[in-house]
Amino acid sequence: MYPRALLTLSLATVAAIVAGFALVFFYAPLDADQGFIQKIFYLHVPLGIVSLVGFVVAGLHAIRHLRSGDPIHDARSYVSIHISVIFGLAVLATGSIWARASWGKWWVWDEPTLVSFLIVFLLYATYYPLRYAVEDRDRQARYASVFAIMAGAFVPLNFIAVRLAETLLHPRVFATAEGGMPGSMWLTFAISLLGIALLWLTLVRFELAAKSASAQLSRLRRALEGSPRAAPAGAESRSSAAIGAR
Amino acid sequence: MPALPLDEAGKYVAGAYLVFLALVLVYVAIMAAKLQRIDRELRSLVALAEERRTGGETERELR
Numbered sequence: 001m002y003p004r005a006l007l008t009l010s011l012a013t014v015a016a017i018v019a020g021f022a023l024v025f026f027y028a029p030l031d032a033d034q035g036f037i038q039k040i041f042y043l044h045v046p047l048g049i050v051s052l053v054g055f056v057v058a059g060l061h062a063i064r065h066l067r068s069g070d071p072i073h074d075a076r077s078y079v080s081i082h083i084s085v086i087f088g089l090a091v092l093a094t095g096s097i098w099a100r101a102s103w104g105k106w107w108v109w110d111e112p113t114l115v116s117f118l119i120v121f122l123l124y125a126t127y128y129p130l131r132y133a134v135e136d137r138d139r140q141a142r143y144a145s146v147f148a149i150m151a152g153a154f155v156p157l158n159f160i161a162v163r164l165a166e167t168l169l170h171p172r173v174f175a176t177a178e179g180g181m182p183g184s185m186w187l188t189f190a191i192s193l194l195g196i197a198l199l200w201l202t203l204v205r206f207e208l209a210a211k212s213a214s215a216q217l218s219r220l221r222r223a224l225e226g227s228p229r230a231a232p233a234g235a236e237s238r239s240s241a242a243i244g245a246r
Numbered sequence: 247m248p249a250l251p252l253d254e255a256g257k258y259v260a261g262a263y264l265v266f267l268a269l270v271l272v273y274v275a276i277m278a279a280k281l282q283r284i285d286r287e288l289r290s291l292v293a294l295a296e297e298r299r300t301g302g303e304t305e306r307e308l309r
Binding site: 021035037039040043044086089090093094097098100101153167199203206207210212213214217220224225 | 259270287288291294295303
């Protein structure tokens, strides 16, 4: 995916995020219970959803990698986890700010939603040391894929467990017996979610493009310097060597 | 807990959105640094390729 498609995707991302934030501050009504502080919801929740879905997507790419052996799927799995971890960091930061404003505390340890997300985040934080602890590139990719599949399967299970758990403070907004949000809030949330999802996709595409360029440069250098380690032609953008070398 | 007054809530809301913006900007800065590194590498490879070409031409002229 190169210049034109990436440019279109970037412009769509900017448009969706600007539209989403404009709706948040100029259209969505103030929450009757929380007031203005509830505006964090339109950032925090989409980031959380996209981050968790990104981890599952990484697992699906990892399955394709193990089935086909094609390093491009390993690269996609790695980059999906990478961007989702960054989004996860944003979820924790925005959630803490919201918690401080709403509950008077930065963190609540006996709240299942918060702690379970932290567990998922820390689980994926171990992906990097695990990956780079293995020297051999093929083994590194295989082990990373197994990790991504196992952890990716854990994410929905964890989500279901949290939904079934008795919540103490963290609100349940979707599919509640009380009827959930009004239409204007739903629309604002949907556009915000679209913007954050497009941002995730754009960053993934940029990261993949940068890794592909680095891998091609490495191949070119080896070819020019006459190194016997030069990779076969056509493998450049599909090489996981770029990830192994970082 | 009752809703915070607007002047107090505004600080937290601004803080949350600024954290998000800061993370995106840090990421863009890291990507810019990567792009610079790729550019440097590409320039050195172009120089190497030109050196090879001029070296080859001199060798042919000598023959």
